[in-house]
Amino acid sequence: MxxxxxxxxxxxxxxxxxxxxxxxISWFIPNLTAPAAANLEESYKTLVDEVWQMVNNQYVDPEFNQDDWESTREELLERDYESREDAYRAIREALGKLDDADTRFLEPEQFESLQEQTSGxxxxxxxxxxxxxxxxxxxxxxxxxxxxxxxxxxxxxxxxxxxxxxxxxxxxxxxxxxxxxxxxxxxxxxxxxxxxxxxxxxxxxxxxxxIPRVTHELREIDQTRVGYIQIEEFSSHAADQMRNAILDLQDRDAEAFVLDLRNNPGGLLYGSIEMARMWLEQGEIVSVVDRTGGNRNFGADQTSLSDLPLAVLVNENSASASEILAGALQDNDRAVVVGDQTYGKGTVQAVNPLSDGSGIALTVARYYLPDGRDIDKKGIDPDIEVSLEDGDQMRLSANPELQGTEEDPQFTRALSILNQSLGKSSTEAHSFLE
CATH class of the missing domain: 2.30.42.10 (PDZ domain)
Structure with a gap:
């Protein structure tokens, strides 16, 4: 090239x-409530109890990983906190009892960075x-x-x-x-x-x-005009960027699309739902279940932008919102999924601000794909498994401009499937795209 x-x-x-x-990041449904005015001299115990109350009221597991959460509060309030660091340490210890890597405390600098990230x-x-x-x-x-x-x-x-x-x-x-x-x-x-x-x-x-989180190019390979769209993460602007990419590529006479979700850690839940609706005219997308069993179902709303053949690239680092999008397209037979088994993150986090400018990412729900699958710690199996050799991984990582080209084995396999659906090849299973 x-x-x-x-x-x-x-x-x-x-x-x-x-x-x-x-x-x-890979956290979703941010709580956009503005934090209360920070008062650096207010009791550190108040801050610690603020976290306890949020977990008590919102955490997805009402059993708190079999921890006596009321006793945990008593222990926290009995402590003396001489510094902010003491309070932060106690908060992390309490959250550790939940044994949930996705529920975690964020110091002010981390919380600010997370807000920047999700805002796009x-x-x-x-x-x-x-x-x-x-x-x-x-x-x-x-x-x-x-x-x-x-x-x-x-x-x-x-x-x-x-x-x-x-x-x-x-x-x-x-x-x-x-x-x-x-x-x-x-x-x-x-x-x-x-x-x-x-x-x-x-x-x-x-x-x-x-910040551009969705990039796109028209690739002409073997006389096929392929719209290649790469999503780095699901920020608040990513859905609009996806919409512009689809419309631009269709204006340039794309015959098929490849959606690249490899190494995408996720982002905003609603971003993945909006994007799925751009490809699905009808069908379920995801259901979200909270601690009380409350179930919110999200589906297509007849606003799709394209019905052209579609392939989705995933790997072991495709997580959360990426898995929602890939799973919805797979379960509705809208796309063929190519690559490696995905990460397997089937929970939803809310990002809550705290009074001193810090924050907490808190698991508040679980989600299920249209066919009812719980993919947490399991991931999504691709329709066509194509694993990269170590040499290919190193080469594509060192030269990202080669991703989505003939130098990319997962992309070329996806292209061969799309060519089959277009009647330009007979080497791959046509049924995935019917």
Missing amino acids: KQTPLHRLKQSLRCATLAGTLIG ELSGVGLQLAIDEESQTIKVVEPLENSPAKEAGVEPGDEILAIDGQPTSLLSLEQASELIRGDSGTDVDLKLSRAGEGTFNLTLTRTNIE
């Missing part, structure tokens, strides 16, 4: 990050940065679309020499990203260098920027 200058630049860079950095936005200038391995300088991988950096003419490969007068030669990538970040409406001064053009200065005004 011929590499563009941008592809070569990306290979020479490491530790790519958006300015600022985001942390991968950040406040900055829209620069994706990385360290050049050869020169050890900070360079631009690419500016985000519709960002201040893009509008100002920043280009891939530009070197960041200084941020607000501070030389970047002494900064880590994380420190540089932190300096560039800031409140929307504030300015940041950058000194840059561009090959063949020398140095120049820019003043950029920070703004809230939508």
Whole structure:
């Protein structure tokens, strides 16, 4: 595959990050209630009991993993807390009794990052940065679309020499990203260098920027026009980005689609439901059951955007919302699922703010696929199992631009199935797409 200058630049860079950095997540149905005003001097016992009350009222298991939850409260309130760290430690110990890795305490910085992640936005200038391995300088991988950096003419490969007068030669990538970040409406001064053009200065005004979590391309392979859509995670903007991708690819005469959910840890529950409705005209999508047995069923609403043949790529890192989408399409015979068995996360978390700016991700429900499957700790078995060899995994990881191309064995297998449905091949089972 011929590499563009941008592809070569990306290979020479490491530790790519958006300015600022985001942390991968897989938590869903955020509680968007604004936290109460933080009072750093209020009793740490109040904070600890706040967590206890949330678990007591919302946790999916009313037996609390066979723990005497009332006794746990007594133990917590009998303690003396001399610092915030003491309170945080006690909270983590109490949550540990639930033996639930997805229910966990989030310190203020972690909670802020999680909110940023699920919102699909950040406040900055829209620069994706990385360290050049050869020169050890900070360079631009690419500016985000519709960002201040893009509008100002920043280009891939530009070197960041200084941020607000501070030389970047002494900064880590994380420190540089932190300096560039800031409140929307504030300015940041950058000194840059561009090959063949020398140095120049820019003043950029920070703004809230939508992070692209869905990318798409039209691939023409063996005379087949395939719409390739890759979803990194289910943020609040991902469904709109998916809708735009489908419509754009159909306008460009795509004959079939490949939806890539590999390495997607999940995200917002409702994002997966919205996306499923774009592919399903009718049928069930998912049912969500809370601690009382209350059951909410979600189904298609006759708003599908495409009925073209569809394949879905999954692997062992496709989790939660990814599994809801893949499972709904599989159970309704809308798509053939290709790849490896998925992660197996069949629970739903609510993200609750606490009074000091910290938060808690709390398991509040379980979900079941249309055929009634509970996939927790089991995952989804693909219709066509295609595992990557170690060499292929390393190659695709080091060169992500090869994903969804003829250099990608899971993609090419999916393409052969789609060609069968289009009458262009006779090598794969047609029944999956009928």
